[in-house]
Amino acid sequence: MFLRTIGRSHLSGVLTLAMLIVSSVTLASAAETSDVDESWQVIHLSGKRIGYGRVVMRKVERGRETVYTTDTEERVSIRRFGQQLKIQSKTHTEETADGQLLSYSFEMKNPPAQTTESSGRVEGTNLIIESSVGGRVQTKKMAWDATVKSPAWQDRSLSDSPLKPGESRSFKTFMPEFSKVVNVRISADDYRIVKLYDGSEKSLLKVSVSQSILPGIAMRVYLDEKGESLRTEADLLGMVTYTVPREVALQEIAGEELDVATNTLIRITDPPIDLHGQKTAIYRIKTKGRNPAKFLPAGGTQTVTSVDSETANLTVSSIQPPKNIQPSRNQQQEYLGDTQFLQAKDARVQEHARKAAAGSLDPGTIAVRMEQYVYKELKKKNFSTALASAAEVAKSLEGDCTEHACLLAAMLRVQKIPSRVAVGLVYAERLAAFGGHMWTEAWLDGKWVPLDATLGKGGIGPGHIKLADSSLSDDGPALVTSFVPLMNMLSNVTIDIVSTEK
Numbered sequence: 001m002f003l004r005t006i007g008r009s010h011l012s013g014v015l016t017l018a019m020l021i022v023s024s025v026t027l028a029s030a031a032e033t034s035d036v037d038e039s040w041q042v043i044h045l046s047g048k049r050i051g052y053g054r055v056v057m058r059k060v061e062r063g064r065e066t067v068y069t070t071d072t073e074e075r076v077s078i079r080r081f082g083q084q085l086k087i088q089s090k091t092h093t094e095e096t097a098d099g100q101l102l103s104y105s106f107e108m109k110n111p112p113a114q115t116t117e118s119s120g121r122v123e124g125t126n127l128i129i130e131s132s133v134g135g136r137v138q139t140k141k142m143a144w145d146a147t148v149k150s151p152a153w154q155d156r157s158l159s160d161s162p163l164k165p166g167e168s169r170s171f172k173t174f175m176p177e178f179s180k181v182v183n184v185r186i187s188a189d190d191y192r193i194v195k196l197y198d199g200s201e202k203s204l205l206k207v208s209v210s211q212s213i214l215p216g217i218a219m220r221v222y223l224d225e226k227g228e229s230l231r232t233e234a235d236l237l238g239m240v241t242y243t244v245p246r247e248v249a250l251q252e253i254a255g256e257e258l259d260v261a262t263n264t265l266i267r268i269t270d271p272p273i274d275l276h277g278q279k280t281a282i283y284r285i286k287t288k289g290r291n292p293a294k295f296l297p298a299g300g301t302q303t304v305t306s307v308d309s310e311t312a313n314l315t316v317s318s319i320q321p322p323k324n325i326q327p328s329r330n331q332q333q334e335y336l337g338d339t340q341f342l343q344a345k346d347a348r349v350q351e352h353a354r355k356a357a358a359g360s361l362d363p364g365t366i367a368v369r370m371e372q373y374v375y376k377e378l379k380k381k382n383f384s385t386a387l388a389s390a391a392e393v394a395k396s397l398e399g400d401c402t403e404h405a406c407l408l409a410a411m412l413r414v415q416k417i418p419s420r421v422a423v424g425l426v427y428a429e430r431l432a433a434f435g436g437h438m439w440t441e442a443w444l445d446g447k448w449v450p451l452d453a454t455l456g457k458g459g460i461g462p463g464h465i466k467l468a469d470s471s472l473s474d475d476g477p478a479l480v481t482s483f484v485p486l487m488n489m490l491s492n493v494t495i496d497i498v499s500t501e502k
Contacts, residue, residue, distance in 0.1 A: 035059045040249035042197060043076060044240045046263055051076030052249040053241065057152065066097050070152035077253060080400075086111065091151075091176050099153030100146065101127075106176040112396065113388040118179060129179055133340040134389030138474070148172045148181050158227045163188040163207060175213065178480060183212040186221075194222045194231055197242035204230060214484055216295075236487055237264065264490050265433040266425065270497045275427045275463035276455070280501040283314045283465070288492040295467065295485040300448055302466060313498065316462035323364040325445040328418055334471045335418035335443065341389045341406055341472045341479075344413040348394035352377070352407070353414035363417050367442045367451060368458045370415075374408045375456025387479075401426075404453035405438040409472070418443035420471045422450060423482045425489065427463035434465065434495055436486055441469060462500070 041053040053074045060067045072091040079085065088109045094102040105119040118131040127144040130137065151173050163169070168187040175182050189206040196202060204222035222231045232241045275281055284307070285292045293306040296314055303315040338344040356373035357366045380398035388396070390410035393403045405421045412419040419442050426437035439452040439460065448469075450460045467485035470476065 038246075040244055040246045041241045042244050042249050043074070044238070044242075045078070046238045049253055050078050051253075054249070057155065067094055067102065068097065068150075068152065068156070069094050070150075070155075089177070093150050093152050093176065095150035095153060099149040099157070101148070101150040101174055104150075104174075104176045108177075112398075113392055118176060120176070120179070127174075131179065131340065134343065134392040136340060136343060136346075136389075136391065138340060140474070142179075145172070145181070148174055151175060154184075154186075158223075162225075162227045163205065163223070165190045165205065178213060180213060185210050192222070196230055197244050197248070202230065213481060216484055216488055235491065237490065265428075265431060265435050266490070266493055266495055267433045268427075268495060268497065270432070272429045272432045273497065273500065274429060275497075275500065276429075276457060276461040278318070278461050278463075278500045278502055280315065280317045281462035282498040282500075283316070284311065284496045284498050285314055286311045286494045287488070290488065292489075292493075295488050297466060297468070300466070301450065301462070301464075314465065316465060318459065318461045319447070319449050320459045321364045321368050321442075321449050321451065322445045324362055325364050327363055327416065328443050329446075330418045330443045332418065334473045334476065335420055336413050336416065337473065338413070339472050339474050341387075342410040342413060342419075343389060343391040344410050346391040346394060346410070349390050349407070349410045350414050352394055353411040356411060357415055363415070363442075364444050366415050367412060367417060367444060367449070370408055370411050371440070371451040371453045372456045372458065374404055374411070374453035378404055378407070378453075401438045401454045405440045406472070408440040408451060408453040412440070412442050420448070420469050421482075422464075422466050422469045423486055424467040425465040425486070425495075426452075436490065437464070439464065465495075 035058060037057045039055045042049055043051045043053060051074065053072070056071045058069045060069055070091075070093050073089070075086070075088045077084065077086045089107065091104065091106045093104045096102065101122055103119070103121040106117065108116045110116075114135050116133055118129065120127050120129040122144055125144055127142045128139065129142060130139045132138075149171055153173070154171070163186070165188050168185065170183065170185045172181055173184055174180070187208045189208065191203045192206045193201050194204045202224065204224055207221045207223055209219040209221055218235045220233045221229050223229055228243065230243045233239065285296070287310055289310065291306065291309050291312070293304050293312040296302065296304045296312060298304045301316055301319055303317075305313045305315075307313055343349055352373070353370065356370040358369060360366050360369065378393070378397050378399060381400060387402045388399055388406070390406045393399050393407040394410075409419040409421055419440060422439050422441050424437060425434040426439075427434050437454075439450060439454065441448040441450050443449075450464065450466075452460050452464070467489065468482040470479055470482040472479065
């Protein structure tokens with residue numbers, strides 16, 4: 001059977017688990033004809049074992065109906081700046097023999113954050129989804145396409161009709177982790193000699209996997225003659241999973257755990273410099289085998305110029321928050337609404353917003369006061385949480401960059417200031433390196449103005465390189481898609497400072 005390692009990964013501080021184990025839309029290890037089939041995997045990142053996965057598939061007879069149930073569990077343990085981060089996720093799906101989804105449930109635990117839960121059931125032409133983020137329960141109805149397959153369907157389909165070299169297939173599947181329908185394409189190459197977890201080698205069919213929720217993240221799955229996946233690889237920090245016996249998967253992680261924060265820093269050869277105190281900076285960015293101009297957004301603080309197929313010059317200019325301006329005319333609910341991650345209607349979030357505004361009516365002044373308020377109030381910089389919602393942060397008053405960004409964005413919306421979060425890189429002078437980061441943008445005086453409550457400087461200088469943004473709306477793209485450009489930047493990339501201007 002095949003491990004669907006669709007874990008969550010975000011970035012915080014440098015790289016949160018939000019893109020630690022990002023999706024591995026996985027292919028299947030062949031489903032046996034027996035009533036119960038179990039498979040175990042070990043998960044490696046950057047050459048170190050960080051956890052394990054387990055998949056159990058059952059064939060259940062319910063009266064005259066045959067139902068297939070699949071239970072997937074993944075556990076990972078890493079460190080970020082020395083603090084331990086543990087994530088456990090469980091998914092249960094039920095489907096018909098032809099792959100029609102009947103129901104699902106998903107839960108993710110990442111203490112100290114509250115458990116994230118989601119469940120759904122197909123009723124006629126609709127999928128009814130109930131989810132809980134930060135203790136807030138929400139129910140929504142989603143139009144259901146009967147051609148969309150259950151996430152476990154490909155396991156049995158590949159067993160019944162194995163892929164042949166040169167063959168490709170495309171289909172749609174539902175991902176419970178993101179409550180999204182995803183387009184998947186699998187393409188078989190040819191048989192290759194592949195090294196397995198125990199050091200042995202075997203001839204396996206190499207299969208490439210791509211899916212629409214994380215474009216640009218290539219995956220390779222190696223199947224034996226029965227269609228069983230024995231090894232998977234993803235272009236994300238050297239992510240590799242191996243199918244192993246149960247006792248091997250459950251072995252304790254020996255030695256020091258992988259620190260994804262320090263392990264993903266992009267070192268700068270130039271001497272340390274106060275980039276955040278500059279007015280403008282020009283960077284030369286090189287990405288091996290890819291054109292960085294394709295995933296460096298232009299506009300706002302950034303101007304991008306392509307140098308060649310692997311090099312681009314990026315000019316970043318600071319935008320200071322304006323003062324004495326009129327309230328925003330941007331009334332798009334996407335940037336003002338109360339969402340599962342940005343709970344602007346939460347009583348604690350509203351109280352923090354009231355205290356931070358301190359009676360001011362000027363949107364620019366309010367935005368800066370809120371940025372500095374969050375910076376001061378979140379005294380415990382906790383790197384053990386991947387991503388907590390604004391309501392959770394308003395209560396705990398701890399977290400790293402993702403928590404600072406979410407709380408600030410929600411507080412801005414309380415004051416009717418449109419907001420969104422930005423994902424990218426931030427320069428750490430003491431490390432002379434760039435690392436993954438999240439901050440906030442507020443719509444002020446007709447433009448998006450960046451604010452960083454993690455730094456609390458009243459705006460930002462050119463030490464931030466933006467790669468994506470998200471409104472964190474409930475109906476928008478999955479948050480994980482905002483981290484794709486960052487993941488592309490964290491491998492085979494060099495950044496040089498060409499010049500700066502005060």
